[in-house]
Amino acid sequence: MTERTTEQAPSRSSQDENSAAGSSTIDTVTEPDPARGRSHGSPIQGRGERIFRGLTSGSGLLVVAAVAAIGLFLLVQAVPSLLANNANFFTSPVFDTRDAANLNFGIRDLLVVTLLSSLFALAIAMPISLGIALFLTQYTPKRVSRPFAYIIDLLAAVPSIIYGLWGIAVLAPALLPIATWLSTNLGWFFLFAPGNLPVLTGTIFTGGVVLAVMILPIITAVTREVFSQTPRFHIEAAQALGATRWEVIRMAVLPYGRSGYIAGSMLGLGRALGETIAVLIVIRAATTPSGFSLFDGGYTFASLIASAASEFSQPLPTGAYIAAGLVLFVLTFVVNAIARVVAGGKVNG
Amino acid sequence: MRYQRRVAAVGLIAASALVLGACGSDENAGGGGVTAVEGVQCGGKPDLRSSGSSAQNNAMTRFVATYQQTCQGQTLNYTPSGSGAGRNEFLGGQTDFAGSDSALKDGDETNRAQQRCASPAWNLPLVFGPVAVAYNVAGVTDLVLDGTTTARIFNGQITTWNDPAIAALNPGKALPAAPIVVNFRSDESGTTENFQKYLVAASNGAYGKEAAQTFNGGVGAGARGSQGVADATKNTPNSITYVEASFAQRGGLAMAQIINAGGGAPVALSPESVGAAINNVQVSGQGNDLKLDLNSLYQASAPGAYPIALATYEIVCSNYADDQTASAVRAFLQTALSPNAQQALPEAGYVPLPDQFKQRLTTAVNAIQ
Numbered sequence: 001m002t003e004r005t006t007e008q009a010p011s012r013s014s015q016d017e018n019s020a021a022g023s024s025t026i027d028t029v030t031e032p033d034p035a036r037g038r039s040h041g042s043p044i045q046g047r048g049e050r051i052f053r054g055l056t057s058g059s060g061l062l063v064v065a066a067v068a069a070i071g072l073f074l075l076v077q078a079v080p081s082l083l084a085n086n087a088n089f090f091t092s093p094v095f096d097t098r099d100a101a102n103l104n105f106g107i108r109d110l111l112v113v114t115l116l117s118s119l120f121a122l123a124i125a126m127p128i129s130l131g132i133a134l135f136l137t138q139y140t141p142k143r144v145s146r147p148f149a150y151i152i153d154l155l156a157a158v159p160s161i162i163y164g165l166w167g168i169a170v171l172a173p174a175l176l177p178i179a180t181w182l183s184t185n186l187g188w189f190f191l192f193a194p195g196n197l198p199v200l201t202g203t204i205f206t207g208g209v210v211l212a213v214m215i216l217p218i219i220t221a222v223t224r225e226v227f228s229q230t231p232r233f234h235i236e237a238a239q240a241l242g243a244t245r246w247e248v249i250r251m252a253v254l255p256y257g258r259s260g261y262i263a264g265s266m267l268g269l270g271r272a273l274g275e276t277i278a279v280l281i282v283i284r285a286a287t288t289p290s291g292f293s294l295f296d297g298g299y300t301f302a303s304l305i306a307s308a309a310s311e312f313s314q315p316l317p318t319g320a321y322i323a324a325g326l327v328l329f330v331l332t333f334v335v336n337a338i339a340r341v342v343a344g345g346k347v348n349g
Numbered sequence: 350m351r352y353q354r355r356v357a358a359v360g361l362i363a364a365s366a367l368v369l370g371a372c373g374s375d376e377n378a379g380g381g382g383v384t385a386v387e388g389v390q391c392g393g394k395p396d397l398r399s400s401g402s403s404a405q406n407n408a409m410t411r412f413v414a415t416y417q418q419t420c421q422g423q424t425l426n427y428t429p430s431g432s433g434a435g436r437n438e439f440l441g442g443q444t445d446f447a448g449s450d451s452a453l454k455d456g457d458e459t460n461r462a463q464q465r466c467a468s469p470a471w472n473l474p475l476v477f478g479p480v481a482v483a484y485n486v487a488g489v490t491d492l493v494l495d496g497t498t499t500a501r502i503f504n505g506q507i508t509t510w511n512d513p514a515i516a517a518l519n520p521g522k523a524l525p526a527a528p529i530v531v532n533f534r535s536d537e538s539g540t541t542e543n544f545q546k547y548l549v550a551a552s553n554g555a556y557g558k559e560a561a562q563t564f565n566g567g568v569g570a571g572a573r574g575s576q577g578v579a580d581a582t583k584n585t586p587n588s589i590t591y592v593e594a595s596f597a598q599r600g601g602l603a604m605a606q607i608i609n610a611g612g613g614a615p616v617a618l619s620p621e622s623v624g625a626a627i628n629n630v631q632v633s634g635q636g637n638d639l640k641l642d643l644n645s646l647y648q649a650s651a652p653g654a655y656p657i658a659l660a661t662y663e664i665v666c667s668n669y670a671d672d673q674t675a676s677a678v679r680a681f682l683q684t685a686l687s688p689n690a691q692q693a694l695p696e697a698g699y700v701p702l703p704d705q706f707k708q709r710l711t712t713a714v715n716a717i718q
Contacts, residue, residue: 098537098561173584197570198530199585284581285535285571287564297570307536307573313434 074326081105081319089323093289095304097317105320107301107327112290113204114300114328117279118272120208121215126265128212129219133261136220137227138249149224156217164281167210172201172282179205183295195286195295202284205294210282211275215268222264226257266339270332276302301328386687391420393677394445400428401435401448404539404593405476405661407697409448412685415693419684423677432539439664440465445674447664450539452640466666472640473713475685478659478699479623480544483602484589485582486510486525493518493615495608496551496647496656502529502589503548504556505568510587518608530588531569532581537562540575543643543659544591550647551610551656593659594618595698607657611650620695622655624703629654637667637713658700668718675718682714 082089085103092106132152136145179200186192197203234252243251279300286297299307305321312318399409406429413425430438432449439447440461452472453459462470482499484492494502498514501507507514511524534541545560558565572581578590579600597604606615609626616622626649634640641660649656663682669675684690691701702710 098563168580169584198528198568199570199588201585202570202572202581280573285533287567287569287571310431311537 071326071329074322074329077319078323078326079319081316082323084316085320095299095320095324097308097320100314100316103316103320105323107324109290109298110301110304110324111327111331112292113283113296113298114273114302114331116290116292116294116296117204117207117211117283117300118269120204120294121211121272122265122269124209124212125216125219125268129216129223129264129268130261132216132220133223133227133257134249134253136224137230138245138253149221152217152220154217155213156221160214160275160278161281163210163214164278167206167278167282168202171210172206175206175209176201179203179295190292191294193291193293193295195293195297196288196290197284197286197295197297199284200295202282203295203297204283207279207283208294210278211272214275214278215271218271219261219264219268222267223257223261226260226264227253230256262339262342266336269335269339273300273328273332273335274302275300276306279303280306301325301331386415386419386684386689389419389680389683389687390676391423391680393423393673393675393680394671395423395677397423397425397446397674397677397681398444399425399435399446399448399663400430400438400444402432402450402539402661403429404450404478404659405448405699408476408478408694408699411693411697412681412690415687415690416681416684419687420680423680425681436664445669445678446666449662449664450542450659452634452662453664462664462666466668467670468666468668469638471638471665471667471713471717472634472662473665473682473710474639474641474660475663475682475702475710476661476694476699477623477627477702478661479594479618479655480540480547480591480657480659481594481597481602481604481618482589482607482657483579483582483592483597483600483604485585485602486587488523489519490603491522492603492605493608494605495612496548496610497553497555499605499607500548500552500556503531503533503566503568503591504558505531505566506555525587527587530585531566532578532585532588532590533564533566533569533571534575534578535564535571535573538575539661540591540593540659544657546643547647547657550644591657593698598698607655609650609654609656610648611652611654613650613652616653616655618655620700622653623658623700624706625649625651626654626656626658627700628703628705630706632709637716639709639713665717667716672718679714679717682717683711686711686714 081103085105087094087104087106089106091108092104093109094104094106095110096104136149140148182192182205183194183200187194195203230253234256235248238248238252280303283299283303284297285299290296290298301324305325308321312321406427409425409427409429413427417424427448429448432451435444435447436449436453436458438444440458442465449472453462453470459470482494486492492515494515495518498507498518501514507529509526509528511526516524539562541564542560542562545556545558545565548556549558549560556566558567564571570581572578575592575596579592579596579602582588582590582592582602583600592602594604604618606617608615626646629645629649629651631642631645632639633642640662643660646658646660647656665678665682666675669678686702686707691707694701
């Protein structure tokens with residue numbers, strides 16, 4: 001065992017060397033190198049190797065099978081309702097399933113509210129997380145950064161219902177002056193145009209800020225981890241060229257950690273897209289369709305399903321909500337795929 | 350030694366937490382003020398089952414506490430699963446009676462109830478919860494509204510507080526020129542349905558929307574649950590909502606006085622004023638089936654009658670196949686109608702039944718076989 005560890009150490013750093021601005025370190029630690037395993041294969045080790053290999057590929061397949069099974073379940077449950085739907089599923093802003101014989105449901109507003117709130121949250125959380133991660137890894141000594149990082153991780157442990165109550169009771173009134181300023185001075189811009197709610201509290205704007213706080217720890221944790229793995233000699237090389245601390249970050253740390261940062265942000269976006277109870281409490285329901293403003297109200301996919309979950313008694317109306325869930329499921333894949341393209345095909349999330 | 354002391358301390362804290370916790374939950378069960386009721390013939394099936402409306406759940410909890418006190422060894426298990434589920438479970442024979450926000454529908458549902466009971470089923474309106482029109486306008490504590498004006502506020506035709514229609518009902522009051530923010534229930538609820546029925550019945554067609562479990566006014570911002578709309582109204586200046594009176598009282602919200610269909614003086618919400626409206630309500634059912642003509646409640650014209658209340662029924666068989674069940678149901682409902690049980694209702698947000706109406710219910714309950 002000791003022998004293997006000592007052998008592994010140089011090989012890991014040599015791999016880091018090869019992937020200059022590429023793969024994140026998380027990947028390097030968890031993914032076994034098949035080539036290495038084969039070259040060391042004695043008969044006894046070979047059996048253990050096979051068993052372990054079987055277990056890992058089994059776990060991998062299980063995840064794929066589970067995702068496929070979820071997709072299949074959603075599809076099977078949704079199809080009858082989609083066939084019975086009288087409204088256009090993609091363009092209708094109404095979601096009326098009260099009468100099982102006359103279903104009228106569409107996802108237009110759900111999609112708008114879900115994407116607006118999540119992307120707004122991401123727009124707030126990404127720069128802040130980047131700042132925190134750089135601060136913790138590059139600007140502070142270890143004994144300060146450890147407790148600091150711990151506090152940020154603690155944010156992830158707060159239950160989402162608490163975020164919801166805090167959002168509507170504390171944050172919404174506190175954000176009111178900012179929201180009022182934005183809507184009076186930047187009202188000509190569609191994002192800050194007057195929304196479909198008569199109030200400026202409990203809007204997508206408020207919900208987005210709550211979501212930003214919720215996804216901050218995830219993005220920060222991943223980014224911090226990647227930045228702290230920046231090879232020492234990359235940094236030293238930059239310093240040897242006379243780089244300032246900011247230039248070191250720009251030349252060595254950021255290129256190395258870029259894909260990890262994007263991967264972390266995608267994890268955060270995934271949480272924002274699927275966040276249910278906090279959104280349900282914070283964002284208020286509206287009576288007219290959304291006009292792509294941050295001051296609109298409405299439901300996200302997840303909050304709509306949660307709000308109606310207690311009424312799921314008949315299969316057809318239930319299927320309508322499952323169809324909405326299916327769209328959220330697909331949306332998550334699409335968002336991930338887009339992120340991979342943006343990151344230049346080098347995301348290892 | 351020190352270790353043991355620490356263990357003892359932890360034990361003490363845990364024990365006191367349990368005791369305090371128990372006190373906290375006791376409140377819901379009616380507290381220690383529950384006393385037995387005279388003149389109820391106990392007996393029959395020891396554990397009744399019922400389910401349905403969540404709007405009457407808090408009243409049921411109090412009734413059950415009194416029932417257990419009165420008839421030792423007897424109890425009732427009430428599940429607030431929603432009115433529709435409650436009626437279905439009763440029709441399917443899973444429960445002994447149903448709690449419901451609405452009476453059995455004529456036709457199919459009534460026929461199925463007839464089959465299930467092998468006798469006519471009776472709708473007994475046992476629990477009435479007043480609905481307040483609560484608002485948050487700085488400096489205005491005695492707002493007066495009538496049916497038409499309320500309807501036009503909740504369908505978006507009246508948009509500012511100093512609208513001539515509101516000003517005409519409130520002479521001399523400083524109404525702000527601010528827009529009215531309507532807070533409505535975003536979840537499906539019997540309160541929304543009954544309030545909209547009131548708006549339809551009392552506005553001479555001014556509401557112009559359909560009464561349903563979801564809000565159809567097409568104006569305002571939704572909030573979840575009674576607590577949600579009460580909180581939203583409290584936190585939003587110049588807003589108005591409809592909510593069960595207990596939530597408005599607990600939230601410290603002002604409640605509008607309503608001019609009823611009779612056009613007399615404005616009526617404030619109180620057990621007496623709601624009782625006056627209940628006393629004048631018309632029964633559309635036959636004999637002991639006390640299905641209400643709710644429009645007669647919403648259009649109450651007697652002086653001092655407050656017209657907005659949510660009526661919830663117990664749906665029972667007039668003649669149970671099993672005599673044991675019949676006597677237990679009779680004993681439970683007799684307990685619920687007793688003064689001891691009725692006087693516990695106001696603190697839970699309901700109104701005690703006025704004597705005249707209670708007499709009709711008592712006659713019906715005693716006739717259950």
